[in-house]
Amino acid sequence: DQQVKQNSPSLSVQEGRISILNCDYTNSMFDYFLWYKKYPAEGPTFLISISSIKDKNEDGRFTVFLNKSAKHLSLHIVPSQPGDSAVYFCAASATGGTSYGKLTFGQGTILTVHP
Amino acid sequence: GAGVSQTPSNKVTEKGKYVELRCDPISGHTALYWYRQSLGQGPEFLIYFQGTGAADDSGLPNDRFFAVRPEGSVSTLKIQRTERGDSAVYLCASSSSGGADGTQYFGPGTRLLVL
Numbered sequence: 001d002q003q004v005k006q007n008s009p010s011l012s013v014q015e016g017r018i019s020i021l022n023c024d025y026t027n028s029m030f031d032y033f034l035w036y037k038k039y040p041a042e043g044p045t046f047l048i049s050i051s052s053i054k055d056k057n058e059d060g061r062f063t064v065f066l067n068k069s070a071k072h073l074s075l076h077i078v079p080s081q082p083g084d085s086a087v088y089f090c091a092a093s094a095t096g097g098t099s100y101g102k103l104t105f106g107q108g109t110i111l112t113v114h115p
Numbered sequence: 116g117a118g119v120s121q122t123p124s125n126k127v128t129e130k131g132k133y134v135e136l137r138c139d140p141i142s143g144h145t146a147l148y149w150y151r152q153s154l155g156q157g158p159e160f161l162i163y164f165q166g167t168g169a170a171d172d173s174g175l176p177n178d179r180f181f182a183v184r185p186e187g188s189v190s191t192l193k194i195q196r197t198e199r200g201d202s203a204v205y206l207c208a209s210s211s212s213g214g215a216d217g218t219q220y221f222g223p224g225t226r227l228l229v230l
Contacts, residue, residue: 004157006157034218036221041223042223042224043119043206043208043221043222043223043224044158044206044221045221046218046219046220049218089157089158091157101146101148101163101210101212101217101219102148102160102163102171102174103148103150103158103160103219104160105150105157105158105159106157107155107156107157108155108156108157
């Protein structure tokens with residue numbers, strides 16, 4: 001079963017506008033969430049993370065929002081730039097037990113930012 | 116400093132053959148993870164090392180897959196009797212700690228194609 005889901009395979013946005021990427025999870029043990037960006041032929045690059053004790057974390061143009069009751073998080077990119085065009089992965093981990101920080105990823109969303 | 120490196124970048128082999136994939140983590144990182152990414156999917160966890168020992172190998176699909184990290188730095192993922200279904204991108208990541216809030220830094224991956 002898919003414990004982390006990104007239901008939008010792709011998103012197209014105009015340069016300068018806001019990009020909103022969504023992610024849902026089912027495992028209530030997850031308490032740390034990350035977003036990675038991936039360009040073709042490269043490994044995923046860490047963007048931003050959030051702990052479950054927060055509901056918002058901001059880093060420059062990137063903001064992640066967490067709604068624990070809905071088991072939903074989103075990544076906002078403002079303003080979007082053509083260089084942001086990539087595949088974005090949502091990932092989750094559990095701090096308890098023996099998870100050792102292993103990440104569970106969503107399927108990814110392809111973001112295209114048009115000039 | 117240097118990031119995570121993986122060799123080879125591409126590997127083509129025939130069904131039934133043995134392959135080895137190598138990962139050089141970021142210097143000083145004690146935690147090392149292997150993931151596998153199939154086309155159109157997010158990375159899936161395979162195995163986690165803390166130092167020289169495999170702390171969690173629950174993601175290895177079967178006993179044809181094995182990984183080692185004898186000196187606590189470089190790791191090798193070994194696949195015996197390869198099958199066409201093993202074709203994927205194999206990603207390695209390292210982290211300065213093995214905790215859930217330790218950011219994982221990924222290498223570019225090895226693209227394995229089994230004919």
